[in-house]
Amino acid sequence: MKSLPTLLGGIEAGGTKFNCALGVAPDQILERASFATTTPADTLEAVHRFFQHAQTRHGTLSALGIACFGPVDLDPSSPTYGFITNTPKAHWSNTDILGGLTDRLGVPAAFDTDVNGSALGEGTLGAARGLDDYLYVTIGTGIGAGVVANGRPIKGAMHPEVGHLLVPRDAERDPFPGACPFHGDCIEGLAAGPALEKRWGQKAETFSPDHPAWELQAEYLATLCWNLTVTYSPQRIILGGGVMGQAHLFPRIHEHFQRIRQGYPCGRAASTAHTYIVPPGLAGRSGEAGALLMARAALPASHTASAAM
Incomplete structure (x- = not known):
């Protein structure tokens, strides 16, 4: 039977x-x-x-x-x-x-x-398949990351909260003070979906590809990727979530990431931005x-x- x-x-x-x-x-x-x-x-x-x-x-x-x-x-x-x-x-x-x-x-x-669930999916079946050290970052309602080291998600006193990393903000170029109720202009407060809507007065999915929001967004996300690179030294960073449903964002992030890197020797993987910072493989x-x-x-x-x- x-x-x-x-x-x-x-x-x-x-x-x-x-x-x-x-x-x-x-x-x-x-x-x-x-x-x-x-x-x-x-x-x-x-x-x-x-x-x-x-x-x-x-x-x-x-x-x-x-x-x-x-x-x-x-x-x-x-x-x-x-x-x-x-x-x-x-x-x-x-x-x-x-x-x-x-x-x-x-x-x-x-x-x-x-994000740990998404990291597991990507590591088993998607863009991080075969890798032991990688991050899955979601940029949507909030910003968070599943950090995988030696094949296992990192958990300490609590799970990593990379959305609350502080990044430089030029107040003249970007006077928006941030939307995070805890920290104001942490990366979540500057680059998550609700922050984009609050800054520009419309939802991110309604922006045209040439909207000025995207260049600023790419710079903030490239800065986040740089901070994650020098902190965790991953083999790959996967950027997912609703805000990342914009294919034109990735080349901009790659460009800003290489500018921020300034040739610093942070490992072979990170030296080629377009294969290092990638979209999810599981659509x-x-x-x-x-x-x-x-x-x-x-x-x-x-x-x-x-x-x-």
Whole structure:
């Protein structure tokens, strides 16, 4: 008798939307859906309904991977493990994401940051495949990075928060004081989607390719990439997220990065900007793929062999 496939659930929980998928593997998706990130109660209920209904069509869910926006508590010994902590996203501070979903769905789950999930997806199937040291940076509702060293995401007292790195700002050229409620003109406060909208009075996706926003944006992001280069010495930096859906941004970032580098010997990889700072290889599915890979890792031992087939 042929055994039924092990079904995995993946959630890319972002500040703008929650992307959900049910599948056998990251490249074998049976059903997916997206929901706006509104209030915790409404959003988590929409996620729960999706998996309930998807199971009636495809079979029983065995494990879940949750890649979540943050800051989040990743310490399994903490009483708030699996919580979003103090976030600028309205209504979401101190929300129990992990417990709120596992209690309803009743399956084992893995929990990590959204950028670590995307980094896992890109490292396994995408633009960082075969690399041990790389970063996945998202530029969207916020700015964050999954930092992978020796094949593992870096986690210390908390996860890296590169969005709150401070970068130089010429107040005459850019009088915008920044949109971060904590630091004003950190990189998130200057270059995330809400900052672009607040500075220019319109959403970034409405800008034409010759809009003056892009040159400034490229300079800020090149500065971020330089800071990450001299801090972590990665083999590659992947720039994803909604704001990076502009192919013309990459050549500008490369140009500014080479200018900032000034020939400094920071390793062979970083010496060629166009192969060092790249878009994701999974075309908007990095987080989904990573969340499903996380779910596979959370499977009980009895399921692992069938899931790998």
